[in-house]
């Protein structure tokens with residue numbers, strides 16, 4: 001069963017006369033191990049779709065199966081079950097400022113896995129090394145650059161080997177060279193771990209890492225292949 005299966009998904013914000021439809025009849029299947037990029041203008045519904053897939057908001061209409069769990073009508077326990085199998089990487093990276101890089105990653109391991117603090121620490125240090133931060137494990141976020149913080153966020157998202165990684169604008173705050181390094185790293189770790197990645201971006205420079213590019217327009221999904229997209233931008 002594919003990790004994401006979406007059938008006739010619709011979503012609305014607001015109530016009564018203020019009710020506004022933001023997603024229209026989305027149909028989509030994503031295969032295991034695929035890297036998907038979602039693009040589209042501001043307000044086209046990308047973040048809403050990503051947060052529905054991430055079990056961060058309730059499905060209102062249609063079917064959304066994530067990691068074999070139907071999210072329409074899912075209860076809180078089922079939502080949490082799905083969330084524990086997903087790695088999230090968000091724009092503002094949300095690192096806890098009063099914890100070092102290692103502690104930020106270790107905390108995520110301890111939330112996801114029932115292992116000793118010592119083992120969690122070893123895992124956290126190993127993945128920080130894998131993202132090139134072996135020398136920075138004891139740094140606090142405010143002493144790290146934007147790219148380094150984003151690497152910590154990637155390490156934190158991937159350390160528990162999630163089946164699915166969702167990323168919202170992971171390169172937005174980074175210069176082009178650092179942005180490239182960050183997505184190359186995500187691609188590399190994902191291929192190694194066999195996980196599926198779905199990322200939202202406005203950054204045309206990273207489209208080549210995708211197996212498939214999905215384009216959103218006014219709450220509707222328009223599919224494109226990588227080749228089409230690259231051809232149209234060149």
Ligand SMILES: Nc1ncnc2c1ncn2[C@@H]1O[C@H](COP(=O)(O)OP(=O)(O)OP(=O)(O)O)[C@@H](O)[C@H]1O
Nearest residue numbers: 013014022040041042043044045046047048049216
């Ligand atoms: N909590 C909310 N309440 C009401 N309307 C919302 C809410 N969140 C988003 N919207 C509206 O839903 C539509 C889709 O928003 P969404 O954030 O999904 O777009 P987006 O494509 O991710 O945009 P951006 O690229 O700017 O992040 C927009 O018109 C937005 O104003």
